[in-house]
Amino acid sequence: MSEAIISIKNLHKYFGENEVLKGIDLEIQQGEVVVIIGPSGSGKSTFLRTMNLLEEPTMGVVTFEGVDITDKKNDIFKMREKMGMVFQQFNLFPNMSVLDNITLSPIKTKGLSKAEAEDKARDLLVKVGLPDKADAYPQSLSGGQQQRIAIARGLAMDPDVLLFDEPTSALDPEMVGEVLAVMQDLAKSGMTMVIVTHEMGFAREVADRVIFMDGGVIVEQGSPVEVFEETKEDRTKDFLSKVL
Amino acid sequence: MNFSFLPKYWPYFNYGAVVTLIVALCVVILGSILGVLIAFAQRSKFRPLVWLAKIYVWIFRGTPMVVQIMIAFAMMHISAPNFRIGILTVDMTRLIPGIIIIGMNSGAYVSETVRAGINAVPKGQLEAAYSLGIRPREAMRYVVMPQAIKNILPALGNEFVTIVKDSSLLSTIGVMELWNGATTVASTTYITKEPLLFAAAYYLLMTSVLTLAIQAYEKKLNKGGKTGV
Numbered sequence: 400m401s402e403a404i405i406s407i408k409n410l411h412k413y414f415g416e417n418e419v420l421k422g423i424d425l426e427i428q429q430g431e432v433v434v435i436i437g438p439s440g441s442g443k444s445t446f447l448r449t450m451n452l453l454e455e456p457t458m459g460v461v462t463f464e465g466v467d468i469t470d471k472k473n474d475i476f477k478m479r480e481k482m483g484m485v486f487q488q489f490n491l492f493p494n495m496s497v498l499d500n501i502t503l504s505p506i507k508t509k510g511l512s513k514a515e516a517e518d519k520a521r522d523l524l525v526k527v528g529l530p531d532k533a534d535a536y537p538q539s540l541s542g543g544q545q546q547r548i549a550i551a552r553g554l555a556m557d558p559d560v561l562l563f564d565e566p567t568s569a570l571d572p573e574m575v576g577e578v579l580a581v582m583q584d585l586a587k588s589g590m591t592m593v594i595v596t597h598e599m600g601f602a603r604e605v606a607d608r609v610i611f612m613d614g615g616v617i618v619e620q621g622s623p624v625e626v627f628e629e630t631k632e633d634r635t636k637d638f639l640s641k642v643l
Numbered sequence: 644m645n646f647s648f649l650p651k652y653w654p655y656f657n658y659g660a661v662v663t664l665i666v667a668l669c670v671v672i673l674g675s676i677l678g679v680l681i682a683f684a685q686r687s688k689f690r691p692l693v694w695l696a697k698i699y700v701w702i703f704r705g706t707p708m709v710v711q712i713m714i715a716f717a718m719m720h721i722s723a724p725n726f727r728i729g730i731l732t733v734d735m736t737r738l739i740p741g742i743i744i745i746g747m748n749s750g751a752y753v754s755e756t757v758r759a760g761i762n763a764v765p766k767g768q769l770e771a772a773y774s775l776g777i778r779p780r781e782a783m784r785y786v787v788m789p790q791a792i793k794n795i796l797p798a799l800g801n802e803f804v805t806i807v808k809d810s811s812l813l814s815t816i817g818v819m820e821l822w823n824g825a826t827t828v829a830s831t832t833y834i835t836k837e838p839l840l841f842a843a844a845y846y847l848l849m850t851s852v853l854t855l856a857i858q859a860y861e862k863k864l865n866k867g868g869k870t871g872v
Contacts, residue, residue, distance in 0.1 A: 453770055480776035490771035494789040503785060504775035549771075556775060 402465060404429050404560055404591055405450060410459035412445055412615075419445050420456070421615040427560075427593060432586045434602040435595045437612035438638055443595045446612065447564050450593065451475075451482045464559065480508055483553025487565040489545040491537040491552070497524070498533040501552045509556070516555070523551040527581050543574030547581050554585075561585065563594040599642055603627055611635045645834050646841070652828045656845055658729035659824030664849070666742055666810040666820060671803045673746030678753025685758060696754070703751035709812050715744035716816040731819045741813040745806065753802060760794035761787060793864060800857035804850050811846075821845060 403426035412420035419442045427433055435443045448454040449461060452468055452475050461469050468478050492500050501523065502516035511519075524530050527547040537545055546566055553561055563582070567575045579601050586592055586605045596602060602609055602623060609626040611619045611634075619632045627643075630636045684696035703711070716737065723735035764787050772782035811822035819827075825842030829835055 451774055453773065476773070476776050476778050478776075479774055482774075484771075484774035486767055486771060486774075488765075488767050490765075490767040492768065492771070492786050492790075494786070494793070504772075504777050507781055507785070508776045508778075552775070562774075 403427055403462075404431075404464060405593070406460075406462040407450070408460045408462075410446070410449060410461065411457050412442070412449060412454060413457045419615050420449070423459075423615075423617055425610070425617065427591065429559075430589050430591055432590075432592045432605055432607045433594070433610060434606035434608070435593065435610045435612060436597070436599065436602060436638075437618075441612045442615040443612045444564055447562055447593060447595050450562055451479050451484055453484075476508075480504075480556055481559045482562060483556055483558035483560070484562045484564065485546070485549050485553055485566045487568050489537070489542070489549045489569070491545050491549055493537050495536075496533070497529075497535050497537070497540075497548050500537070500548060501555045504552075505555050520551070520555055523554050524548075526554070526584075527551045528577070541574060542570045543577045546570065546574075546578045550578075550581055550585075560591040560593065563592065563596065565595050565597065567596065567598055597642065599627070599639075611638065613638065645837050648828055648832045648834050648838060649841070652832065652838070654730045655824035655828050656821065656841065658731045659819065659821035659842075660845055660849065661728060662731065662733055662738075662818070662820040663807060663810050663822075666738070666745070666813065666818075667803055667806040669742045670746045670749050670806045670810070671799065673742065674749025674753045674802065674806075675799060677747060677750025678757050681750055681754035682757035682761065685754065686761075700751045700754060703748050708745070708748055708809060709815055711744050711748055712741060712812055712816055715740045719743065731824070733819050734817065737813075737816050737818045741810075741816060741818050745809065745813070749802060749806060753799065756795055756798040756802070757791070760791040760798070763794050764790045797857060797861045797864070800853070800860065804853050804857075807849055807853065808846060 405425075405427040407423055407425045410420055410423040411418065423446060435447065437443045445454055449456050450463075452461070456469055459469070460467055463478055463482065466473050466478060468475055492503070495503065498517060498520055501520040502513065505511040505516040505519070506513060521530065521533060524533055527550055529544060529547055529551075532540065532544065532548070537548070540548065566582070567578050570578065575598070579598065582592070582594070582601075583605055604623075606623050608620060609623050610617055611626060611632070613634050619626060619630070619635045626635065627639065630639060681696045681699060684692045687693055719740040721736050721739045723739060725732050725734055727733070768786050768790065769782055772786045773779075777786070810820055813820055814823035814826065817823070821842055825838045828838040832838070
């Protein structure tokens, strides 16, 4: 096995006095699809957000492609170009068209020409099934469409890993499927993905590894079969009995 | 009611109103620039700058504008030629300190508007930009500010309306604007009430037209969709 793409060691995070992450170690391999599940307040979103330093760890080390990104000497913005993120609330830029949303960062950070960036953006729009929405504005799109655009925006940077923070939690039920389908395609294409979600069916089907978090620690992890069917820990059993 | 002064003294009101509008326009521009600078100073990581901005806002919001105007006129000695507008002669040695001090006062208020406008942009917008590798300066420029300006512009329009009214305080240092024109007419003709009432109506007309224009603009903005989630 080659070196892990993301490696996390002894990660702690405090919000004030409140310890949200209580010492987490994790390695994520190239091409792996890791799904993090757990009750709300378990720290799973915070944990995901430390991977691209949207949350700064209070203690511990996060290494991405061999670079310690918690070290202030390393340029986190340069590293973030290679780690896309998809948010629960989509966070598309409402002041820009879909095309501008997707091309902003490739043009500003990677120095792509407008034409190159737009060609690529149109290809990605085909990939997420929205080829005719290039000139639309986010507020005219449904939640499911916005989230697929957000995924295209992340992909436009050619990231080595994509982080998903509850990507379907803000969607109407009938739109969850279209977003999960795009994510499933991505997983099949070999993209490294870390996904925080409540979609257990999706986790079971797509994950290479499922991680169950509770109380700021990893309680149990393994293949979907190991976590869902051969569950070892009582806390995991208790959680699964409530959501399945 | 005795409006017999109108045929002869009509220009005092018209040209006075023009001066009032010129003052308001200059003040809004100056106030907007200062307001943005102060708002950014308050967001700075450099603590002394933050304190300086806070003290500035504290002083200008905590003292009466008429006091600020008279102190500014006493402190600023500006030499500039008078300028004539219609029948009125505007003394620039009075007008310029007046515009500067109301502009500085307005900047204190506008800074709060700008701050609120920036804060109203959802935090997720900045996070989304950061997660794409966009640096803070560019995230501010391309993502946050265009959305913040949409929040700020209507409030700036209201600030303009406020200044149209407050500029009447410049009469205390002898700037020939609408209110000064009205009191001059009153004392020249010995008609005590009507010139003042007429000026009041003139102010009301100006502020009403401006308010309607702002409301029409806001409606247009809202049609374009609300920003953020």
